[in-house]
Amino acid sequence: MRELTEEEAKVLFSKLANYTGRSLNNLIAPPEGDQTERHVFRLQGSRVYYLPLRLANYATSIPRANLLSAGTIIRTNYEQGKFTKTMKFRLHITALSVIAPHSRYKVWIKANGEMPFLYGGNVLKAHAARWSEDCPEHSGVVVYSMNDEPLGFGVTARSTAEAKKLEPTGIVVFRQADAGEYLREEDSLFTA
Amino acid sequence: MAPTRGSSKGASSGGASKGSKGTKPSTLSSSSRVSKPSSKKNVKRPPPVEVKSKARTAPENLKRKKKRVYTEAELDLPKLNQITPVGVVKPKGKKKGKVFVDDQEGMMTILAMVNAEKEGQIESKMMKARQLEEIREAKKAEAEARMKEKKSKLDAVKDSIRNKKKNKGGNDKGAESSSASSKSAKGKRKSVSFA
Numbered sequence: 001m002r003e004l005t006e007e008e009a010k011v012l013f014s015k016l017a018n019y020t021g022r023s024l025n026n027l028i029a030p031p032e033g034d035q036t037e038r039h040v041f042r043l044q045g046s047r048v049y050y051l052p053l054r055l056a057n058y059a060t061s062i063p064r065a066n067l068l069s070a071g072t073i074i075r076t077n078y079e080q081g082k083f084t085k086t087m088k089f090r091l092h093i094t095a096l097s098v099i100a101p102h103s104r105y106k107v108w109i110k111a112n113g114e115m116p117f118l119y120g121g122n123v124l125k126a127h128a129a130r131w132s133e134d135c136p137e138h139s140g141v142v143v144y145s146m147n148d149e150p151l152g153f154g155v156t157a158r159s160t161a162e163a164k165k166l167e168p169t170g171i172v173v174f175r176q177a178d179a180g181e182y183l184r185e186e187d188s189l190f191t192a
Numbered sequence: 193m194a195p196t197r198g199s200s201k202g203a204s205s206g207g208a209s210k211g212s213k214g215t216k217p218s219t220l221s222s223s224s225r226v227s228k229p230s231s232k233k234n235v236k237r238p239p240p241v242e243v244k245s246k247a248r249t250a251p252e253n254l255k256r257k258k259k260r261v262y263t264e265a266e267l268d269l270p271k272l273n274q275i276t277p278v279g280v281v282k283p284k285g286k287k288k289g290k291v292f293v294d295d296q297e298g299m300m301t302i303l304a305m306v307n308a309e310k311e312g313q314i315e316s317k318m319m320k321a322r323q324l325e326e327i328r329e330a331k332k333a334e335a336e337a338r339m340k341e342k343k344s345k346l347d348a349v350k351d352s353i354r355n356k357k358k359n360k361g362g363n364d365k366g367a368e369s370s371s372a373s374s375k376s377a378k379g380k381r382k383s384v385s386f387a
Binding site: 002003010014028029038040136137 | 290291292293294296298299300302303304305306307309310314317318321325
């Protein structure tokens with residue numbers, strides 16, 4: 001487990017900033033300024049974890065080979081063990097808890113759209129109940145259920161203005177991760 | 193020293209040889225005077241060699257200047273005579289390995305940079321979308337106006353035709369009756385209907 005280099009941190013933040021606004025600063029600097037509860041990013045194997053500094057310090061006592069997971073998984077590489085070279089990675093559904101409180105754009109889906117989304121489908125216009133105003137095309141959004149539970153995240157297919165004119169079967173949000181992955185990818189989600 | 197000695201000898205010999213005049217002075221002299229040994233004449237000397245003064249531009253003269261000696265480090269030559277890839281050359285006096293950022297300030301600066309970049313991108317996207325929307329609206333308005341114009345033209349033409357018909361009906365009834373008769377003839381036409 002090690003800290004991120006400058007370049008890696010930049011790549012990670014730019015990915016996170018797709019979904020979040022300015023309040024992403026709170027991830028690094030806790031609002032009350034308590035140093036003991038400072039959260040940090042750590043790279044272990046091919047994964048980046050987000051965890052309290054206290055926990056990260058404890059984790060140093062465990063050999064790398066034996067350490068399976070610590071804290072919240074933020075992202076995993078496409079190709080294992082190559083993050084530092086290709087800098088390509090995808091955010092895991094586990095990062096939802098980190099992104100959701102700071103999300104910039106949101107889409108709420110109706111109850112009848114929840115299941116199709118949780119099974120890995122894209123969000124159709126007919127299923128979207130409401131969405132943030134002034135949302136441009138191809139920007140990250142967090143998908144919520146009608147009772148404000150985050151279900152996953154994705155990328156907008158159309159801008160808000162265009163989506164209004166779309167037919168009901170048209171895709172509004174392309175799915176990237178949904179909470180259904182916890183079950184569908186149970187075997188590989190937390191294993192290296 | 194030698195001439196004095198020679199002269200004294202000559203004086204003594206001169207006194208002795210006064211009676212006999214026929215003797216060759218040369219022989220006398222040769223016997224009495226100290227002369228260079230006759231063998232010297234026969235010594236072979238090496239032929240004179242012309243000594244040439246060399247030109248200033250001659251390489252020997254030019255070499256005389258003290259030549260600066262460069263050390264290898266000064267020349268900065270590659271170790272092997274080949275191209276070294278950019279990634280391989282390591283800057284001198286720099287820390288080896290990765291540079292980690294773990295302090296809060298460092299992370300914040302990176303985050304601020306990334307945020308600013310992202311916001312700029314979003315802003316430009318929004319601007320573009322807005323412009324496109326404006327263009328689309330303008331086009332739509334233009335198309336609508338054109339449609340209205342067309343419709344009004346068509347209506348005008350229709351009205352004019354209607355008016356013409358009305359006017360014709362008012363002017364001569366005979367023509368209308370003839371047309372009516374033709375209409376009635378048309379009405380009798382066989383019609384096919386499908387059940």
